[in-house]
Amino acid sequence: MYNDEAYITGSCVIRNNRVYRNGTLLWEAPQEQELPEFLRAGYDHFAGQYPKFHKMDSLSKLGWLATEVLLKDQPLDYPAERIGLVLANKSASLDTDLRYFDTVKDIASPALFVYTLPNIVMGEISIRHGFKGENAFFTSDAFDAAFMTGYITQLFAEGAMNACICGWVEVMGPVYDVFLYRVEQQGNGEIFNTHNLQRAINIKSL
Amino acid sequence: MENLMAALKAQIVEQLNLQEVKPEDIGDDQPLFKDGLGLDSIDALEIIVLLQQQYGIKIANPEQGPEIFHSVRTIAAFITAHQNK
Numbered sequence: 001m002y003n004d005e006a007y008i009t010g011s012c013v014i015r016n017n018r019v020y021r022n023g024t025l026l027w028e029a030p031q032e033q034e035l036p037e038f039l040r041a042g043y044d045h046f047a048g049q050y051p052k053f054h055k056m057d058s059l060s061k062l063g064w065l066a067t068e069v070l071l072k073d074q075p076l077d078y079p080a081e082r083i084g085l086v087l088a089n090k091s092a093s094l095d096t097d098l099r100y101f102d103t104v105k106d107i108a109s110p111a112l113f114v115y116t117l118p119n120i121v122m123g124e125i126s127i128r129h130g131f132k133g134e135n136a137f138f139t140s141d142a143f144d145a146a147f148m149t150g151y152i153t154q155l156f157a158e159g160a161m162n163a164c165i166c167g168w169v170e171v172m173g174p175v176y177d178v179f180l181y182r183v184e185q186q187g188n189g190e191i192f193n194t195h196n197l198q199r200a201i202n203i204k205s206l
Numbered sequence: 207m208e209n210l211m212a213a214l215k216a217q218i219v220e221q222l223n224l225q226e227v228k229p230e231d232i233g234d235d236q237p238l239f240k241d242g243l244g245l246d247s248i249d250a251l252e253i254i255v256l257l258q259q260q261y262g263i264k265i266a267n268p269e270q271g272p273e274i275f276h277s278v279r280t281i282a283a284f285i286t287a288h289q290n291k
Contacts, residue, residue: 040225051224051225051226051227054225055222055223055248107255107258109252109255110248110251110252110255111222111248111249114248
């Protein structure tokens with residue numbers, strides 16, 4: 001019998017060219033800055049020294065950057081096989097799918113093709129941080145906190161993992177929205193439940 | 207040959223989106239893959255696209271890939287050989 005109790009031990013929100021960690025504004029770029037420039041500036045500010053970032057599509061860059069902020073100076077201290085990833089969004093990889101489709105008319109771009117699945121963002125995060133645990137990517141019109149809480153709680157209950165990164169990574173054209181949480185079976189934080197996870201949506205008012 | 211290698215370096219940086227590499231940082235004989243410039247298999251495919259788009263050259267025998275793509279100099283030699291045909 002495994003314990004399904006867990007805690008939200010951190011959060012990162014990337015929205016309106018601003019980056020928040022645990023509800024506190026860490027950094028912001030000019031509002032008029034377009035997404036590619038914002039992502040490059042965010043990379044320079046929070047990361048650097050990871051040239052593969054530049055090859056990623058916007059979805060992977062957003063998820064990668066949010067995880068970088070979430071784990072900066074505070075990595076998840078569990079065996080790689082015990083750390084999972086559960087993400088969701090609305091548009092899947094459509095933003096990149098359309099860019100790839102544009103190249104097919106000439107010579108199809110291999111570099112774009114490899115990002116024509118939404119779960120690739122989890123691969124990029126896993127490569128960066130060495131995660132090897134359970135992972136799943138769901139697509140729905142809006143963030144479904146109840147579903148995500150239930151799915152993750154079940155994974156904890158089955159003893160499939162001890163910690164995970166979960167949340168929402170959405171991008172379509174210039175419009176994006178990211179909120180990720182770190183959830184652990186040990187640690188200090190709010191109880192991991194639907195109510196507390198749902199509060200992520202309320203950060204929109206920040 | 208020197209001009210072609212300089213052009214290739216700039217095209218590789220552009221095509222492969224190597225934003226933290228300057229063309230002049232790439233050595234003529236520096237291995238492009240693994241411990242050299244660190245390119246991967248997707249980059250190899252992008253170089254194939256580059257050769258097709260910029261030089262109208264298709265690689266007929268994929269087994270030649272490792273030999274052709276070893277360095278900027280070997281790619282330039284391949285282009286020169288095929289453009290002279």
